[in-house]
Amino acid sequence: MDTNGSILKLNNIEVMYHEVILVLKGVSLQVPAQSIVAVLGANGAGKSTTLKAISGLLKHEDGAVTDGSIEFMGQRIDRKHAEEIARAGIVQVIEGRRVFEHLTVEQNLIVGAHLRGGATVKPGLERVYHYFPRLTQIRHRLAGFCSGGEQQMMVMGRALMASPKLLLLDEPSMGLAPLLIKEIFTIITQLNQREQLPILVVEQNAKLALTVASYAYVLETGRVVMDGNADQLRDNQDIKEFYLGLTDLGTRKSFRDVKHYKRRKRWLT
Amino acid sequence: MDIFLQLIITGFMVGSIYALVALGWTLIYKSSGVLNLAMGELTLIGAYVSYTFYMWKIPFPLAVVFTLIIGVILGLLTERIFLRPLIGEPTLTVIMVTVGLSFFFRGLIFLFFNTDTLVFTPPVFPSEPVRLGNVVIGQVYIWSFIAALVLLAVFVIFFQRTRWGLAIQATADDEMAALSLGVSAKFVYAAAWAIAFMAAGVGGTLLGNINGINISIGYLGLLVLPAVVIGGLNSVPGAIVGGIIIGVLQNLAGGYLDPLTIAGFKVFPGGVKDIFPYVVMTIMLLVKPYGLWGWIRIERV
Ligand SMILES: Nc1ncnc2c1ncn2[C@@H]1O[C@H](COP(=O)(O)OP(=O)(O)O)[C@@H](O)[C@H]1O
Numbered sequence A: 001m002d003t004n005g006s007i008l009k010l011n012n013i014e015v016m017y018h019e020v021i022l023v024l025k026g027v028s029l030q031v032p033a034q035s036i037v038a039v040l041g042a043n044g045a046g047k048s049t050t051l052k053a054i055s056g057l058l059k060h061e062d063g064a065v066t067d068g069s070i071e072f073m074g075q076r077i078d079r080k081h082a083e084e085i086a087r088a089g090i091v092q093v094i095e096g097r098r099v100f101e102h103l104t105v106e107q108n109l110i111v112g113a114h115l116r117g118g119a120t121v122k123p124g125l126e127r128v129y130h131y132f133p134r135l136t137q138i139r140h141r142l143a144g145f146c147s148g149g150e151q152q153m154m155v156m157g158r159a160l161m162a163s164p165k166l167l168l169l170d171e172p173s174m175g176l177a178p179l180l181i182k183e184i185f186t187i188i189t190q191l192n193q194r195e196q197l198p199i200l201v202v203e204q205n206a207k208l209a210l211t212v213a214s215y216a217y218v219l220e221t222g223r224v225v226m227d228g229n230a231d232q233l234r235d236n237q238d239i240k241e242f243y244l245g246l247t248d249l250g251t252r253k254s255f256r257d258v259k260h261y262k263r264r265k266r267w268l269t
Numbered sequence B: 001m002d003i004f005l006q007l008i009i010t011g012f013m014v015g016s017i018y019a020l021v022a023l024g025w026t027l028i029y030k031s032s033g034v035l036n037l038a039m040g041e042l043t044l045i046g047a048y049v050s051y052t053f054y055m056w057k058i059p060f061p062l063a064v065v066f067t068l069i070i071g072v073i074l075g076l077l078t079e080r081i082f083l084r085p086l087i088g089e090p091t092l093t094v095i096m097v098t099v100g101l102s103f104f105f106r107g108l109i110f111l112f113f114n115t116d117t118l119v120f121t122p123p124v125f126p127s128e129p130v131r132l133g134n135v136v137i138g139q140v141y142i143w144s145f146i147a148a149l150v151l152l153a154v155f156v157i158f159f160q161r162t163r164w165g166l167a168i169q170a171t172a173d174d175e176m177a178a179l180s181l182g183v184s185a186k187f188v189y190a191a192a193w194a195i196a197f198m199a200a201g202v203g204g205t206l207l208g209n210i211n212g213i214n215i216s217i218g219y220l221g222l223l224v225l226p227a228v229v230i231g232g233l234n235s236v237p238g239a240i241v242g243g244i245i246i247g248v249l250q251n252l253a254g255g256y257l258d259p260l261t262i263a264g265f266k267v268f269p270g271g272v273k274d275i276f277p278y279v280v281m282t283i284m285l286l287v288k289p290y291g292l293w294g295w296i297r298i299e300r301v
């Protein structure tokens, strides 16, 4: 893909946990300005690890980028602390809807603006309530008592409060009802188009991700095994077989089990 | 009956001071998971610092403000020098370091002061008591109560309304999520220690006005342990209620159990007042190990 105009570049990065467990074995990917890019893959493929490597949260799980580099808007960020990276404009929404349970919805959102100063709180809240009108009614409720969908909206809104230049979303659809998932993904598209916000979204739900993303990477045991434009991947036989239309993720076979996979892969790339 | 009321009321007022110190303790525990066994010494330091300012003829309110400032400085230094290098170390190591800190602080104090009881002179609060019907309450209790309430209110507003207060709560709830938004956990830990030193400093100052200042303030400061156990270690409202309960129970024990005689013989050799809170703590740990409000995990509806 086109290497110019990318806001984020991962060049062949290797990630290790606890200095011994090698999890990413040379991952390269790019996020062009103003686009949505998806990272697909089964459980344990290394999707979350990829996002944490970018946001710097990895260092707080005793992980490190041991090889390769990560560039954000022309700056190397793989050695920087999570706070610096957040300050530079990369905000990660961690998987699992990690709300601050004992704070209200609105207080959760205000924490999102922590780095941006008091003057941004009011316009920020207005923007979040505009995209997530459902949060307006429950603004004074304790976050721990909200439903899963509301919590997902809250963590996304909270990230928005930080005025990100790049948003990292980790499995926003996880455990939500189909209608809600649709709503969430509609909002993801809106955020991308109206705010010109580049988004890197990780999903196990490939079908859904490929409808909003323009480009996607497929990750398997720490390697990118396939990448391409979203419509290309949607028509790809292997993707169809193994990711689309399958809801039970655990029973999926590996790409490596497909005999013709290697041949096809060469075709694609 | 009047005695009973009087014990309850003064117990409540002293309890508000314990509540203040307990809040500081809980804050450190909530945000960084450190069980701080040096809280009594923090209280002790506060008492000596404000006493020193007061003896330099600085008006009492100003002396309290200076004590708060010194508290912030000492809190930041303590966190930076002793606690930060231990982030990620086993819990027991960190606890032992706080025990070490308690001896260190106590040693430091007795480098500068001797062990005699010191008294704020001239007395800060008027000595004639206030009468409410037949109940008699020393003014020092009333003023301490007011001061403790004011500071508790300031802390509550700080936590609910300010950027840093919310950041501290957020880190206590989910450190990783807070970090993803750029909230520095290190700064939060440091802030927690600074606030704990402030709370303990004012607590020590008030206790020093009631009882005079000597090493026993340190033991009074340690009463936060039963208080926070009753409240549930990680609950701020729990710490406040726990502190007040301990104050009341302690007073009642002192008023009724200590002088208790059966057939002319004293039942207890004395000092029940001092150990009673720990007895309550032990019972609490046996029947309700998570305290009144501890570890309430919010279940989603
Ligand atoms: N903190 C950690 N320490 C050690 N291993 C980890 C850690 N986090 C993840 N892993 C391992 O790294 C691999 C990839 O995990 P992850 O990135 O969470 O996958 P995904 O998000 O694709 O499900 C898994 O095998 C997992 O066990």
Ligand SMILES: [Mg+2]
Pocket (backbone or CB within 6 Å): A047, A048, A049, A095, A170
């Ligand atoms: Mg994951």
